[in-house]
Amino acid sequence: MRYINHEEVASKTKKRLTKNTIFKGVFAAATTFGLIVLTILLYRIITQGSGYISLDFFTSFASRIPENSGIKAAIAGSIYLMLVVAPVSMFLGVGTAIYLEEYATKNRFNTFIKINISNLAGVPSVVFGLLGLTIFARFFDLGISILAAGLTMSLLILPIIIVASQEAIRAVPNELREASFAMGATKWQTILRVVLPASIPGILTGSILALSRAIGETAPLVVLGIPTILMFMPDGLLSTFTALPMQIFDWTKRPQVEFHDVAAGGIIVLMALLLFMNSIAVFIRNKYQNRY
């Protein structure tokens, strides 16, 4: 008895193989298309901007003369901004995630919160800018300070951090928690010594990716009215400041072509910064991920 009709198979094999080849081609084309666009973009930015990257570019303020323009105030502002965003958003984000995953009981209210957090992740960043302007800059009278912008950015990336942390916490096997409880540990002790250490790679990866979004985000800063003309270093959390994306945005709008090249230089620095942060995320993920 023969289970396989060899004639039938032979007659269809060619067709199936052709189909396979076609789809392979289509998907390869899709990948190449993205890659080609990215390469052109990178090529243009690097040929335009690399001439402006030097030590002076990092140590001088913006200037009316393109050759003298630098990103000293902008890069310092961006770093200060991150010093506010990182602790605030991680504390609130991870805290919320722990509450929702470990403490919260399953009731309508908590489900409502969870749905809203996922929705918040899809809200356009301009809206967060308006929120920040109304609440932090005007209502709390923080003005257009690092603190106001930092809190706004924290809100913007909070949903991403919460969701990433929730996933990481959920991935910790229940057996570990049960073992801890069996030893007489309280819930808090279990969270601190068992759940968090096991989930921290996931939490950090998500947080760093969220932070790299915050450092490149421009729209909320535009809405807040962050100045671009400024020749001093920030000297505290309430200081006026400018940030890298704002400075780039301003340069691209100038009439002089040379300023567009300076903007390209700024873009390269911002990209390098992003790449650096993302590679830390990848590094943490690969190095510390435990499998149970």
Added chain:
Amino acid sequence: MKNAKMLAMSTILGSAVFLAACGSEDEANGSDNGSEGSSEELSGQVQGDGSSTVAPIMEAIVEEYAAAQPGVQVSSGVSGTGGGFEKFIAGETSFSNASRPIKEEEEAGLEEEGVEYTEVELGYDGLSVVVNQENDWVDSLTVDELKEMWVETGEEKTWADIRDGWPEEPIEFYSPGTDSGTYDYFNEVILEEDDIVRSATLSEDDNVLVQGVLGSPNAIGYFGYAYYLENKDTLKVVPIDNGEGAVEPNNETIESGEYAPLSRPLFTYVRNDKVAEDPAVADFIMFAIENAGDLAEAVGYVRAPQEVYDEDMATIEELAAE
């Protein structure tokens, strides 16, 4: 997990060290430049916002001022003329850059807040009307023709509709966005508050307008003089005839006001109370008036007549002395 903590700590420490390094260098720069500045060392914060057209002049002024008075932290945003006035009225800024005179409703807003202000002229700009270089038929436009072109009538307009003998090709319009002072000024002197043609491409980024006009022989657009100067070789500027012969925008015709009605002053508005109370604000504005002419020309605009600067200077000096 120890390693993860180490990594986080070293990142934070690293950035802190970097910031400290930047900070100390800043101070060193400051003391170097301080010696050549004005006699009195001032300190404080001066905040402004407003027109992106005025921004290059303001940037040059702030840049020079930072060298003269390193203790004064001047910052200025580019939220546009209207956006700048909004903050000015709310009391968030001491000066507000504008590429058009203040509007009645803005004046009313300031009055309501009890704010008195002074208008300071920084320089002149000539709104330049440009067409593609392949456009060989337009040699000049009258103010009426400009209005006929740009006002919405409900019909598609061709060049032939504007003047007999011009090709029957639809006109493509490129205009700055409605938030800009440039649009407001054009709206006032050319459109006279009628609606702008609906097919017009509006953009807040003037470089987009330049690209648009470069892209089509039937295109027409207008923007600040600096953008025309930068693209002089690739665009064709249209001389404007206001009844006394066609005039092309250039430094002389804009400064003398001969290039009318499209030559416009660029302002910064200052709160009188800030000038009177805060020596840093007064000093900065005086510095601005003193250097505005040279710096305006350095960044592609035109200086105002010296009398204008002198007059503004006298007003500010009087306010500061109070």
